[in-house]
Amino acid sequence: MTRTMLAYVRRSKKNRKRPDDPAYGIEAQRTIIERAADANGWRLVWAPADDGATGAHTRRAGLTWALDQLAAGHADGLVVAKLNRLSRSVADFAEVLRVAKKQRWSVVALDLGIDTSTVNGRLVSNIVMSVAEWEREIISQRTVEALAEAKESGVKLGRPILVPKPVIRRIRRLRSSGRTLRAIADQLNADQVPTAHGGDRWHSSTIRGVLSRSGGDPHARTRPTTPVPVG
Known part of the structure; x- marks a missing residue:
């Protein structure tokens, strides 16, 4: 059965100034995805390119469109040439994986060989989600400890006064x-x-x-x- 994959590409504002950059150019990413589609027999549907968008969060027009299409069941999975084109944040990637699992579509990151439709891909995704959960707990624990230490030291907590x-x-x-x-x-x-x-x-x-x-x-x-x- 032919899989329909939503192909997503992104280039940051910094790399947009270097259109010939072979590592992060839009056309370079498309070429990598097209080759993978030919090798795997995928039918590609291209999401609008996020050209000049940051990877620090997932609030991007092209990615939002792709996720909406996947939620509606119009494709079997999401494919990117490089994981950092989808997200630079472990927590954000873990959230995409969580949604994908819940909505029953796969995530493919070609540079790392991740394909959550396979056993090995699901193993990697579980590791990523575990790391993200660990990271959240560590940050929360350190925040509580820092606040307690500051309080013991007599530091007055709360919002700073910004009024002149x-x-x-x-x-x-x-x-x-x-x-x-x-x-x-x-x-x-x-x-x-x-x-x-x-x-x-x-x-x-x-x-x-x-x-x-x-x-x-x-x-x-x-x-x-x-x-x-x-x-």
Whole structure:
């Protein structure tokens, strides 16, 4: 039975400036895939080329089109000339393999001899997914350990304050004078004071956050304590 394979090619923006590069050129990749198709009797369907797209993530027009076609059952598998044309990230490649397994289509990377329709190809794909899972767990563990160490060292965690100091002083001064959070936000909006990220709208929650990260709200309500009867 003839397999219908979606052929995918990509060239990065850096290599786009070198059109004659035999290793990463679009035509070179197509030639490699066509030779493999002739040798294996595949019917090829070409995905739109992602010419000038990064391999740091999978959010690319051509690859998205190919994955949608595969999800709809219009092909038996995805073939690339080089694995790094599909993804430079182990985690992203592992996710493609996971989706392929769930949707029952194969992944072929010709440079590494990976074909998940074969026993050996499935073994390699399982190793890749295990490595990706290990990597996620290691990163998570190191993050937890780093945060715990920072906390023990007295490092104050949380988002940094990006509001200019003069604006912070003004907010605290207005709050100390008895203004409500809403009134302070309205005043800053009326004076067209930009927010920390360059926006033009202050909100009560934004003011509360600035006060909290800059030493606390001088007018924050505290819960009254119930007097303890004596005797």
